[in-house]
Amino acid sequence: MLINLQQQPADALLALIKLHNADPRADKIDLGVGVYRTGEGETPVFAAIKGAEKKLVEEQDSKAYLGPEGDMAFVAALMPYVFGKDSPDMGKRIEGMQTPGGTGSLRLALALAKRSGIDRVIVGVPSWPNHAQICADLGLGVVEFNHARADGKTDMDALRAALAGAGEKDAVLLHGCCHNPTGIDYSHAEWDEIAGLIAEKKVLPILDLAYQGLGNGMEEDAYGVRRVLVAVPEALVCYSCDKNFGLYRDRVGALYVMMPSESDLPRVMSNAHALARANWSQPPDHGGAAVRLVLEDPTLTAQWLAELDQMRDRMREVRAKLAAAGKVGAVDMTPFGGQNGLFSIVPLSKEQVLEMREKHGIYMAGSGRINVAGLTMGNIDNFIDAVAQVTA
Numbered sequence: 001m002l003i004n005l006q007q008q009p010a011d012a013l014l015a016l017i018k019l020h021n022a023d024p025r026a027d028k029i030d031l032g033v034g035v036y037r038t039g040e041g042e043t044p045v046f047a048a049i050k051g052a053e054k055k056l057v058e059e060q061d062s063k064a065y066l067g068p069e070g071d072m073a074f075v076a077a078l079m080p081y082v083f084g085k086d087s088p089d090m091g092k093r094i095e096g097m098q099t100p101g102g103t104g105s106l107r108l109a110l111a112l113a114k115r116s117g118i119d120r121v122i123v124g125v126p127s128w129p130n131h132a133q134i135c136a137d138l139g140l141g142v143v144e145f146n147h148a149r150a151d152g153k154t155d156m157d158a159l160r161a162a163l164a165g166a167g168e169k170d171a172v173l174l175h176g177c178c179h180n181p182t183g184i185d186y187s188h189a190e191w192d193e194i195a196g197l198i199a200e201k202k203v204l205p206i207l208d209l210a211y212q213g214l215g216n217g218m219e220e221d222a223y224g225v226r227r228v229l230v231a232v233p234e235a236l237v238c239y240s241c242d243k244n245f246g247l248y249r250d251r252v253g254a255l256y257v258m259m260p261s262e263s264d265l266p267r268v269m270s271n272a273h274a275l276a277r278a279n280w281s282q283p284p285d286h287g288g289a290a291v292r293l294v295l296e297d298p299t300l301t302a303q304w305l306a307e308l309d310q311m312r313d314r315m316r317e318v319r320a321k322l323a324a325a326g327k328v329g330a331v332d333m334t335p336f337g338g339q340n341g342l343f344s345i346v347p348l349s350k351e352q353v354l355e356m357r358e359k360h361g362i363y364m365a366g367s368g369r370i371n372v373a374g375l376t377m378g379n380i381d382n383f384i385d386a387v388a389q390v391t392a
């Protein structure tokens, strides 16, 4: 039987990591997969995480199983950051569980939605490619709408039209902040409207919060999620600690479920636990335990938040420098200055993206997405020159 399987292409984004590593050029630039880099081009372990890991090694007295929900103290410690420390629903109408990264959380959220009767998922495009891949794998239909307009603003008309055609068997999957791949986020006023439309159409919101703190701050980046949650009876929030705690390969995430009342939660969570058991049984512990130790210790928490501030400041600096370059060849870099998080899209053709790679050693996704954290004050001029050359 296995002989019948067809060859699948490697994941285009993850394949870039290997292509970049194999390139012998000393001045190559990696703007591919979304990992934060310092001004020296490094992705170090957060000092706060190192501190927590030290404690973990010293204090952890068992590695026995915890169950499909993982480390519930980790899940609880994160909640005030996601839902606000004064949220009346936290621990009442909202419950969570640990997942292997944001992808594990999305997989679980979408499988839970499907199990509850959802047929279709409304997704703004372009989106993170794994959104559509998970939907396809689960047999969920995808309804696409255009996320952003050519002028760099969100395409609210497209979202309004998509929601106008939606019903109770539909879910809408939205990026909570730092939209991947465009960096173009909804304003507060837009979130206010979106929350109302979702509530009116009784669509299930699935909110993907994978970059909290990398846009405008931990509180600011939670606006959309919190705004939608006050408007609707049910919601799913998919959380990733991969970026904001720098834990990428340790796979640290959480799924939060909000229900109309506290008494609905055990039934729904029992389904989420059963799905987790059938998928990965239990999430990996180490990274989640490190996050918990950071959040339980005020000194480590302050250190983590300061490290997050530094990351954000550096990305703002890179964005400001790109914006200051203005029109470069055929590309206007001005809008990159106001966009959020790790990503922006450089409007290049597939051929131009290839030329950036082959001629200039600059690695970026086929969509023209760049990871702005891959740019440093040492290589940004080369990047700008290369864009000018390939679009001349």
Ligand code: LMR
Pocket: 013, 032, 033, 034, 035, 128, 180
């Ligand atoms: C990205 O979009 O680069 C990140 O979310 C990493 C990934 O898993 O694709």
